[in-house]
Every structure is written in structure tokens, then in C-alpha cells.
Amino acid sequence: MPKLTEIKKVLVIGSGPIVIGQAAEFDYAGTQACLALKEEGIEVVLVNNNPATIMTDENIADHVYLEPLTLESISQIIEKEKPDGLLPTLGGQTGLNLAMALTEAGVLAQHKVALLGTPLDTIEKGEDRELFKSMMKQINEPIAESLSVESIADAVAFARQIGYPIIVRPAYTLGGAGGGIANNQSELERIVKNGLQQSPIDQVLIEQSVKGWKEIEYEVMRDANDTCVIICNMENLDPVGVHTGDSIVVAPTQTLTDQQHQMLRSSSIKVIRELGVIGGCNIQFALNPDSDEYIIIEVNPRVSRSSALASKATGYPIARIAAKLALGYHLDEVLNPITGDTYASFEPAIDYIALKIPRWPFDKFYQADRTLGTQMKATGEVMALARNFPAALNKAIRSLEIGLTSLQLPGVEKLSDTALNQALGEPTDQRLFVLAEAFRRGYSVAIIQKITGITKYFLDQIKWLIDFELNLAKQTWSEINANQLSQIKKYAVSNKRLAELFNVEEEIVQTKWDERNIRASYKMVDTCAAEFSADTPYFYSSWYEDDEVEPLVGDKRVIVLGSGPIRIGQGVEFDYCSVHAALALKHQGIEAIVINNNPETVSTDYSTADHLYFEPLNAEDVMQVVEKEQAIGVLVQFGGQTAIHLADDLVKAGVNVIGTDLELIDKTEDRALFYQLLQQLNIPHIPGDAVMSIGDAKETAKQIGYPILIRPSYVIGGQGMLVIQSEKELEQYVANLSKQTPSSRLFPLLIDQFVEGIEVEVDAVCDGEDLIIPGIFEHIEPAGVHSGDSVAVFPARSLSKQEKETITQYTQKIAQALKVKGMLNIQFVLSPDRETIYVLEVNPRASRTVPIVSKVTGVKMVELAVRVQMGEHLRDQGWALGLHQDIPFYAVKMPIFSSNKLPGVDPLLSPEMKSTGEAIGLGKTVEEALAKAFGWKGESLLPVTAGKGLFLSLSTIDDKLVHALKHTKVALSATPDTADQLAEYGVNVAHVLTVEEAIKAIENEQFNLICDNQSTAIREQGLVNGAVVLSYPETLIAYLTALDYRDMDIATLASYRAETNALTSISRNLPLL
């Protein structure tokens, strides 16, 4: 059937800011789908308030709304745009929930908007456990015994019938939030209570546990003609019990017979047919390892994290095809874009193994509970492609960037056997390394299988790798023979690992391959195991095999390093920058080669670069590609810290790292050099010093004066950074730190005066002479809060002309001194008296805020940076130089936290970053922009009224807060201390509650809003009970401003910007990206 002719304009709902359980995979899916729709001549209207995405670029959709993902806002958009259809299955759970809300509110019917793709009742059948259960019973497909309950008593009663362990799954929550496995009644009661609170419909599913069975997933597609195909099946290493998002997963399945595969395949097709899905669907099975018994765990009738993984694992672009199917096409009418002459109605055959390892945030949240269960905790993931399992595992571990080169996690060797056994029994992010250690200690596969429930095949493979390394290490490096060399690389053991094993230099290791002139060979991902010819530029390395990658023909080839897995502090914004860097190269007629290993992203879409290498971002792996491609250089400014950190090794290896000089980069990272530079330039920096002992620390602190900001020197980002108020706290800090840190690395500690002033931030593009600053961000919270976690307003609202000039001057001086070519990010703090502007930090690379600045000002910063790096001048780019005039509207960047997914993580803002994503609010006024930013989704901007009031517990109160409280009608409660302080200002508190009383009241959901900087318990309870929890009075004031604002208007990004371009663009229009 040709496409539906009546559909000419389609609304696509994005998934919004990145949170655990809903991440960059939806940028990838959404971007693909929007482009697929446009390809069909459809006018695409997009709403998504995640500014860091490619999806919200203006060439991806015809009308881009960076507006709140709420019923009100989307209703307004529908009213204005009058789309013919709505495609809801691309925006994750958020998109589905909104589509349901729009239907229920009658908005779609009123405006005659057709729901495209999978019908709504299908979505409901997939989501509503009871409907799903009865449907499965009808078609005779097995599911776990279960019951949906709305009370703890009902849960306990049902548990008595079916016995423990029992799984609790809250309805309609992201990433299974609020769920868990209960082994007894008290655990059940606790989990159910939490689950009911997390579920928007106060419902949880109580389910028979099939813990220990194999967890298998199928990605299925179906068209309107009822043709069904399986794109990919996947097997979780971790048996049922660990959320699939937290599991190590391989594709295809490794341990299922053909008959079992066909059994689950047939079941998948039966289910997708019964559901009536049009598009993609994910089905999760549990398979008894001792029989063919299986149950269906879950069905997701939409694109998902797994479908992104399946797309990257096979090359089959699920979201793109799903969009075509939603328009009415049949699978056999859509070309497989990979081969170009076969059709989408086939099942990919792959001739490699894909392995995914989740990336967890426990390196930042070391206080969080590391146990993995039904609630997802990972922020991102890496995938590795290889011709065998050990190679895939080695590559994936390297890709994680957790400082490991192999299965050896430093520290596990110190565990006692008892501790090791316990660690084996408990799924955590570290269990993979724990079981490697067990093998090193001689544990048998049988024993480990018994403890972990992991299928023998995978354990055998891991043990094989351990034994291989142990055997190698019995020799010296010079004794290793040619046969061993080939095995080493076939199994992707890195030179770094070999250097560790043999205690030799990495360079010496490499010479053995250099002498033999042996390099990595590369294979193509083609969806068909080479059955058909394909020219997909998507490759992975295999060693000692035929290299099938044809070199690019152009005379200039440049490599863009991606940013690896999404983690706290390095999110989708760096993928945005990498993608734009690749596109910018292409615009200049330079061939772009991308290296990255994150399966969720647009940068690893086969159509982004001229050549895509799905490889670890390690010097050795990157060097192989550089040599293979004979690239003229490598761009390192766009892939976050990942890419910057590689620069050193690449330069040492003789690679042309394009852009700012490495020595000059060092000047920004080495504190002594940095301060020396600032002094030379006559730019103030905050007084501080590096200290080598606790005595020195106390002395320096005394000189500078408390409060001080302290951090260990060996970490990057804000990890371990703290504001210290007194000598006693300082002693405590050092004591705590020494518990987690080997004493050799404890010092130097960096101590700075803590200046709690207004923080501002600029992103600039420089060419060594000139620079462009599209604008300045002003943070709502004072310095001391990580810039990634502060609410930020663009353009800065309170800077004087003089202050802006100073900031521009400083930026210019630094850019010239460092001879920056490309991107530069500088953070400043204004002293409380506003006499001094200190430079806090200089990052000679693209920053988190680059996508926002680029979008709201129209200055395509990455494109400019790449042009400059390739030799063009800024003054020729058609933009005004220097600091641009303020845009005539406001953008507010709102950090979004996933704290409720991570028990044990305190939502208190600190110098250490905690947010996982960001939302944007645009408005004609700051107030409007704040209202949209705080109200980024339904129920994120809760009113504070009687019975659902505001609870305050703050160490100090100031005029501004008092003013805001007086101005807003709030039902106010506070701790006795806070109430006393408020009373001094003449503010009455309705209820004065002790911490204990407050916690009770929070449990009874008496507060919608909590602002606390004194009690972890209060903050955590607030999160559990769904209140908005803030920890800075400045944020509270902004929240109250937002709450006060009415009359929100929606508008496209282009219409906000209509006047802006005239202000800053001189003549030439840059090509649209």
C-alpha cells in the first residue's frame, strides 16, 4: 500500500530531558523518524524540550517547539499547527503518556488529529498489566502469575497464595522506577509502598518471580499488511532479576537452539499481531534454562533503548522504518537503506557478536546503593562489535572509560573469600570483575554458575579469557611468539593490558606488531552477513582477518572523536557536538570519520559520517583507525573529556591533533600553570593553593579564611569537591577521603577560598585572533553549585555593561594567550560586592551549554569552530565578532535529576554534579522562561497550597527569600530554627515541625515543595513522596516566580529567533546543518 495520502503534517513528541531509563536513544530514534517523515514530503512539527539533542535542530523538523511536555502546551501546539497526525511512539514513555492524555482530554478528536502507527488501545494493552494479562491468556501465551494491586494489604494477601520471592512493578514508571524483588513480607510491604507512590495511577503489579531464568529479548516489526519480522534477538548475561537496562546483553542470542529461537520468535509474532502494533515492538521473555518453558515478562509497543541497541547491533534502522510504516507503507515497499536494493521485510543476519555493558553512575555516586535489581540505575551504555565473545567483552570494558583495560578491577584482589562469595551472589556493577577475580582464585565454573545463575557459556568465555591472560603472564614479553600475538589481538587484548601483564612499556608492546607490519582489519556491518553487497560505512575491528574497508577517496580526511557512554557530567550534548563537527567537515568537502562506542546516539548512526568506526575511545584503538584512514588530523574538542584526554597520547604518537595546542591545554588543567597564566594576564583568580599535608591544609585554610572549597587533585569534574566551613570539617573531610583513596594519591589537595557570588559562563569560538561570544549564561544558584546542576538564564539578566565588557576582555585575553582555535568555555564568579570578576575555570573545548547557545542564538558554534580549525577566519563567517547583543528573549536551562532512581543519593546541590539531563524553557520574559523550565513536564511545577504546602529548612534566610515568600501566597511550614529566623523578618509559619515531625508529614504527602539544606533525611523522604525538593533558597525564589507566572505562550524556536539573526549576522547565511 502506498502511504496514507491524507496525512500531510505530523506532530512528533520527543522524550524530553535525559533521565535514567530514558536517554539518548530517543534522540537517535526521533531524529531518524523525523528525517524519514520529511523524506516522504511530510511537514513535521516537533515538540521536545531537551535542547541538547540533534532532534531539536531546525533542519530535522519543519517546526521545532522547545516547549514543555505538558498537556496544556502540546494542546496549544496542536491548536496552532493543526497537524493531520500524531506519532507518539518515538518519545519513550513520555511520548506515550502524553498521547494518552491528549486522547483522554479529547484534544486529538477535537482537532481531528489521527494517531499514527500503533493504535492507542494497543499501547494500553502493553502498559496496563491487567489488560495485558487477559490478552495473553486469550492467545494462550504464558505469563507470570500476577495481580495488579492498589494497596499493601492486597499485595500481601496475593503473595501468600503464590509464595516468595515476588517481583513488584509499578505501573507507568520509567525504567521500572519504584520496583524491586521482595523475599519476605516486610520487604514486600516496603517496596509496594514505594511503588504505589511512584506510579502515577497508584498501582503496582505483584508477580511470581522467575529469577534465575534466562532473560531474552526480541525486537519485532509489523506493518499494516500483517507482515512481521524479527530484527534482532538478544540474550542478557544476567539472568532474570536485573533490569535489562542494567544487564550486560549480547546480540544475537548465544545459547538458544534453533527450535527455542523459533518458539520465542513465533510467540513474539503472535503477540505483536494480537496487539496490532504498526511499527516496532520489544518483547522480553524469561526462559527456563532446564526446559523449553518460558513466560513473557513485558511488551513495549514502541521504540526503546533495546530497539536502539538492536538497530546499532544489526544496522537495521528500526525507528526510520517504523516511521514509514506509520505512514501506511508495508515492509516490502521500504528499501533496506543499508544494502540499497533489498527490502525492509527481512530479518537481519549478522556475522559478529554485539555486546552491551551499561555505564553506571557509581563513580560519581559512591554513596549510592550499587545493587542491581528491577529498577534501572545506569545512565548510559557502550556496545562493542567483534567476531568472538572475549574480544567483544574486552572492547566493551575499554569503552566504558572507568579506568580499566581488562577484567581486572583493582581492589577485588583484596577481598576475602567470604566477601568475594557475597559479592558474587549480589548483582552489582562490579560483579563482572568479581567473578573474574573468582576465576583467578581458581573457582570452578560450576560453583560460580551456582552462585550467580549466569549461563555456563558466558562464564566459560570469561574464564577462558582469564586463563589466557594468566598463561601469557607466565612468559616474558620477549618470549611471546607469533601464534600468541595473533591470539592476543583476535581476542582484543589491549597493549595497555599487555604492558600491565608483562610489566613493559606500551610502546615496546606495540613494536612486535610494527615489526611484522600487522594492523587491525576492519569488517562491515551490513544487516545480511555479506550475503548482499552493501556500502554502509559502518565498521568494527577484527584482527588477523581480511580488511574489507575501502579507503575514502577524498584528499582530506579528518577524525572526530565521540564522547563514549552517557554519564553524569558528559551527556548527550557532546554527541550533539560530535555530530555537528562531522557535518561541518562534510560541508567543507572534508571526509568525516567518527569513532564512538555509544549505541544510543545520533553520532553512531551510519549516515552521520563518511566512515563510522564502532570502537573503544582508547589511544591504541584510535591510532589503528588514524593509520588505516591516513587521516590528516583528529578533532578532540567536541567529544567532552573523553576526547580531550586522548589528545596527549595521540600527539605523542605523532598524530596531528587539530585546534588548540596541547601544551596550552595543559595550562588550563594544571593549576599552578593556570594561576600563573591568569596572573600574567592580570586576571583575578580565587585565592588558593595546593597542599601536601593536613598541616599545610589547615595553615592555608586559615590564611584564606573559611569557607573554603576543597578537592583532590587527581579527579576531574566535581568529584570529591566540598565546601568546608571549619577546621573540624576539614579534618573530617581528609579522614573520609583517606578511607577511599590510597595515601599516595591523597595529596595534593586543592584549597580555594569559597566565593559565593553570582556565577556566569561563556562559550566562545576563537580563531587565535578574533572571537565570537554569542552570549553569557547567568546561574541562578551561587558559585559552589556545579555549573551542570544550576538553573541558568541566557542571556545573563543582571550583568552591567561594564561587567559584560570585562568578561569579554578576559575571554579575549585568555583565548589569545592560549591561541585557542575552536571552542572555549570559561566560568566566572562575581565577588559578592561585585568589585571583582574571578575566572573559575577554563575549558578549551565544547561545553555542555554549546547546543543551547547554538539553538537560541542561531550561531552554529561547532560549525564555526570546525571551520576555524580547518583554517578559515572567523571574520569571514558572516557573524559579528566579540560579544553579541542580547537576544530579545530568554532561555532557562533546567538541570534534571534522576535522584529517585538512585537510593542513597542526596539531592543536595554541591560542587559535584548530579543531574542526568536538562530541559529548556523559552520566554519573552525571564518569568515566562522560568515557568516553562520549572514546568518542563506535568507535575514538575506543583502549586503550594493548603494541605500541599511548602516546607522550609534552611540554615540562613535573607531579604530576597523573604520578599519572595511575602509576595507569594504559600502554605508555609518550617523547622523551629527556620521559623524563628522567618519570624524576625515578620513572616508567619503555619506549622512548625521538628525534623521527625516533618518526615511524618512528608510521608503523609502534606508538602508539594521542600527546600532544605540541613537534613538529608528530609530531602530523601521528599523524593520518595514525590515532592519537589530544592536545596538552595535561590532556586526556591526562582520556583516561586515560575509558580506565579500565568499566560504561557508557545512558539517555535524559529519564531523566537526571527529578530535575533538580524542583530548579529552580518550578511552571509551559513548553510543549514
Next chain:
Amino acid sequence: MNDQNAYLVLNTGDVLKGKWLSKPIEQEGELVFNTAMTGYQEVMTDPSYAGQIVALTYPLIGNYGCNDLVKESIYTALAGLVISTPCNDPEHYHSDYSLVDFVDRANIPALYDIDTRALTKIIRTYGEVYGKISTKPDDYPKQERVNPLVVETVSVNKMEYYQANGTVNHHVVVFDYGHKQSIVDALRSVGCDVTIVPFHTTLDTILELDPDAVVFSNGPGDPASLSDYLPTVKAVAEMYPSLGICLGHQLIALAFGAETTRLPYGHRGSNHPVKDLTTGKVMITSQNHGYVVKDSTINQNDWEISHLNVNDQSVEGLKHKFMPIQTIQFHPEAHPGPVDTHYIFEDFIQSLSIKGEKQHA
């Protein structure tokens, strides 16, 4: 299995180095590749691979072991197996022995540590490739064409009889050109007693057996080399409701005047999309064939093309317009592969029931 080098020497001049998975056995054959990611034992026991050296494109083979239950025939007819990485210590509740044990018991040559993707590309490029599994890198194959007598090596010598599972509704004769056991199993599952007869069985013998229907089975080799038997095929098909599968489909087409030709490099795998032109539906099928019926040679007065391959538009099924004869190029019996088209058996048997009496054309 050992660490000794072994070679796959091709008539294209390419020599691929690997290691012996089996004991060193030197053998020649036609090179083909199969892209299925599961079902290696089904592939190895499929008689249609007789005379062929089969390369499996999926690199990790043997992970779930082997057993005595999965058997498409009592012999392992293939000339050789070529894989990338074997699993030596498999675990599955159905597994009785490993892949190495399997090839040793079957006494077939098998190589591992071969770059099977590179090999696949060679086969894809040249189409018809012959090779030799050897201990020597310069031991080129002598074979230049497909063995015309290959069917003889896999067909039964004398009749075999199987009872239906449950109620008996029909008696079906299967002409055996190298049939897969799953075809028999599929017929038995839909209430058929099955008599398997040698490929050279005469019309008189069939008349004596007096079946309700006849199935012409799959099998190896070039259908044109069986031209001597086409008159019998035609006569039988005209007398009994008939179903042709794979080679059987090609023979019926040839018997009724169509021609067959070699596909560039065959269809072998579990992921081939086929469109049923009657319903417009697309199904995923299991396939294993190197020859194909030329659509331009089909007598369209008597025959309609019932199924087409979505990717290369080649003929996947034929239906006689006036007589109850249906033929399909793919494998509805699966094993390995999807069971999407199992309904072909059900429909075929159903058509016998509806008619209520024997259909003599």
C-alpha cells in the same frame, strides 16, 4: 580438533588458512554459505547440502551443543563444514555432545578459524566456487561442476513407511531426492501416513501404493541432471494432488516445460522474505537452493506464480490453474528457520479433505 593448520583451497585462486576441527580429511566440494544464526545441526544433517562445503556466516558455532534428536537425515551428507569459532564445552539441557564430537562421529571434514566473512564475499563474487579442504595450501580442487548423480547418494534405496501422529486422514507418498525428516514430521503432524519412495520410483509403483497425495521432496544438485525422471514426475503430478518442495518444485516446473537456471550464489538461510501473491502477505522463510525456475519459461496458461522472493523477485512458488499441484521453492517445514509458512502443509492437506475423494486429473 587441534592446532594444526589446514587450508581451504579454492578454484578462484584464493587460499584460506584455518585449523582442523575434525580429524584431517581431505575433500572437495562446491562452496556455499548459510546465514542462519541458529540451527547448525539442522544444516549439517540436511541432505540438500550433499556434495557441498558449507560455510556458516555466524562466527560462534556449537554454543548449545549437539544431540541425537535434531536430525534432518540419518547421514551427514555435506562435503565439509567451515566455521570461525567453535564452542568445545557446550551447555544446554538438550545437549549430549559437542560440535567436534558431531563432526568426528559423522566423519566429515571441518575447519575452524577461517575468515568466513571473507569466504562469503568470495562466493558472492564468483557465484560458482569449488574448493578443497586440505592439509596443503596448494592442493587445488579438481571438481568443476556439480555432481549430476548427487541425488542417488542421499535418496532412500527402498521404501520407508511412517505412521501419522494421531488420527490418520490421508496417505501421502514422498518422492525422496534427499528429503528432510522435518517434511515427514510435518506431514505426520497433520494426520498423514507417509511412504517415502526412492527418487527413481516408477508410476506403476505409485499406482500400487494408491496414495491420497504426493510430495516431491527437497534435495541436492542441479535439477536439470534429473531430466530422465521428468516424465514420471509429470505423470504422477497429473494423477495425484501434488506438493513440490525446493528441488521437488524445480522438477515439477521442469516436467511441465519450464526451465531452471543457477542463482548467482544461492539462497541459504533463515531470513528470506517471500510474498504470497494470493494474499499479498510477506513471510520469512527458510531456504536452501542454488537453482531457480526461470519465470519467463513458465507456461502462464496453465500455471500461476503464487510466491515471489521480495529481494530478487525470483520465483518462490507455482500453482497449477486447473490441477491440484502446488510447488514452493522455500522450506515450510523449517528446521532450521521460521515456521511462518507451516500453513502450506495444513492448506495442502485441507484441500484433500475438502475434495472428499481422490482427485485424478
